[in-house]
Amino acid sequence: MDIKFEKLFEPIKIGSLQVKNRIAMGPMGTRSCTHDGYVTDQLLTHYTARAKGGAGLIIVEHTLVTTRHWSSKRITGLWDEEQVTEMGELAEAIHTFGAKAIIQLSLGFGQVGHISRAKDGLVAPSAIPVVIREDSFPRRFPKRLKEIEVRGAGVGPVPRALTTEEIMELEDDFVKAARRAKIAGFDGIEVHGGHGYLIAQFLSPISNARTDLYGGSPENRLRLPLNLIRKTRAVLGTDWVIGYRISADEHFEGGLTLEDSKGIVPVLVGAGLDYVHLSSGGPRSSKWTFPDEEGVIIPEAAAIKSVVSVPVLCPNIYTPQVAEDALSEGKADIVSLARQYLADPEWANKAKAGKIDQIRACTRCNFCSQRVLEGLAIRCPLNPELGLERFNPEYYPIKRKRDSER
Numbered sequence: 001m002d003i004k005f006e007k008l009f010e011p012i013k014i015g016s017l018q019v020k021n022r023i024a025m026g027p028m029g030t031r032s033c034t035h036d037g038y039v040t041d042q043l044l045t046h047y048t049a050r051a052k053g054g055a056g057l058i059i060v061e062h063t064l065v066t067t068r069h070w071s072s073k074r075i076t077g078l079w080d081e082e083q084v085t086e087m088g089e090l091a092e093a094i095h096t097f098g099a100k101a102i103i104q105l106s107l108g109f110g111q112v113g114h115i116s117r118a119k120d121g122l123v124a125p126s127a128i129p130v131v132i133r134e135d136s137f138p139r140r141f142p143k144r145l146k147e148i149e150v151r152g153a154g155v156g157p158v159p160r161a162l163t164t165e166e167i168m169e170l171e172d173d174f175v176k177a178a179r180r181a182k183i184a185g186f187d188g189i190e191v192h193g194g195h196g197y198l199i200a201q202f203l204s205p206i207s208n209a210r211t212d213l214y215g216g217s218p219e220n221r222l223r224l225p226l227n228l229i230r231k232t233r234a235v236l237g238t239d240w241v242i243g244y245r246i247s248a249d250e251h252f253e254g255g256l257t258l259e260d261s262k263g264i265v266p267v268l269v270g271a272g273l274d275y276v277h278l279s280s281g282g283p284r285s286s287k288w289t290f291p292d293e294e295g296v297i298i299p300e301a302a303a304i305k306s307v308v309s310v311p312v313l314c315p316n317i318y319t320p321q322v323a324e325d326a327l328s329e330g331k332a333d334i335v336s337l338a339r340q341y342l343a344d345p346e347w348a349n350k351a352k353a354g355k356i357d358q359i360r361a362c363t364r365c366n367f368c369s370q371r372v373l374e375g376l377a378i379r380c381p382l383n384p385e386l387g388l389e390r391f392n393p394e395y396y397p398i399k400r401k402r403d404s405e406r
């Protein structure tokens with residue numbers, strides 16, 4: 001079969017990991033695990049559908065490494081040894097359909113935390129509240145939700161500054177969760193350092209006014225992410241993938257600029273990263289995190305790619321030709337599709353077969369994000385199967401034989 005999009009279907013190595021093509025499913029919280037963060041059949045089949053649909057790499061959603069400061073409430077977790085078995089089944093199921101499996105690990109949300117999820121108020125690098133402007137949202141995005149105080153426009157609650165000891169505890173929690181991910185059979189982890197969440201808040205001058213080891217100078221603001229990378233690498237060895245997601249341009253005054261990130265990312269890579277996954281913006285500029293138009297993050301990916309030699313992943317791609325062009329023009333090494341993968345799990349297979357007109361195109365209506373931000377299981381108006389994949393027998397990797405057939 002002639003493949004029209006040659007670069008898209010060219011294999012690539014991430015560290016020592018061989019990936020069959022340059023198509024990743026980007027991490028997306030689905031609210032499909034149990035209330036206390038355990039894998040369900042729904043979560044499993046959500047990912048096997050996309051692996052079966054031809055993606056080379058699946059990046060499993062934002063997964064908490066600890067519940068010290070907040071509860072899970074349908075966010076996946078690896079804070080407990082008890083969670084390893086089900087996570088192992090998830091990794092195994094993704095592999096069964098020929099994709100590689102990476103899991104995104106997070107220290108939580110800091111100043112932009114869901115207040116009802118926080119156990120004892122919000123904790124953050126410093127006692128600085130988030131300020132969100134009315135004009136910072138993408139089209140058709142939930143602007144004011146009763147339950148999600150700090151996601152709406154306005155000033156968020158003032159968080160408590162973490163103590164130095166608490167930060168060190170969080171580093172240990174992270175490394176333990178990464179170890180569990182390896183035992184579970186994942187091919188690697190992605191540090192969630194983007195989207196203005198806790199790790200990003202340490203890096204960003206606008207949210208970190210600490211005067212201890214973890215703030216005060218650009219070097220100190222880098223200490224937490226560098227420790228996470230170095231300590232994980234030291235415990236888990238060189239032969240396992242560690243990636244990092246960063247909003248390279250935070251797109252708000254006083255936040256990280258692309259120029260800042262061009263200086264920071266090579267330092268992070270030097271600490272032991274195998275890839276960098278771009279994102280953009282955060283809660284103060286969510287129109288950059290969830291862009292209405294396709295391809296707007298490509299120039300930021302290209303800028304970061306120009307300063308590092310590890311693969312760079314770029315989100316916000318919807319059409320195979322845009323993906324092919326970004327890859328063949330050297331602006332990114334892998335495309336990571338997020339909302340488009342919710343609308344159509346078969347994107348990669350359809351692109352490979354040249355059936356472009358059969359791709360169910362995402363319209364960026366953001367119904368998916370709205371559901372998830374409301375704490376509800378993910379849904380898509382275009383794809384009635386989203387969130388209900390467990391009812392499709394094709395997505396179960398193991399067809400058990402009946403005793404009489406053995």
Ligand SMILES: Cc1cc2nc3c(=O)[nH]c(=O)nc-3n(C[C@H](O)[C@H](O)[C@H](O)COP(=O)(O)O)c2cc1C
Pocket residue numbers: 026027028029030061062104192194245279289290291315316317336337338339340368369372378
């Ligand atoms: C419902 C939903 C949940 C998301 N959850 C995560 C997440 O857990 N971790 C993360 O890094 N990004 C998350 N994102 C952001 C996406 O990975 C992606 O960066 C963003 O949607 C822009 O890419 P797109 O235009 O391909 O959708 C989420 C996006 C959506 C729509």
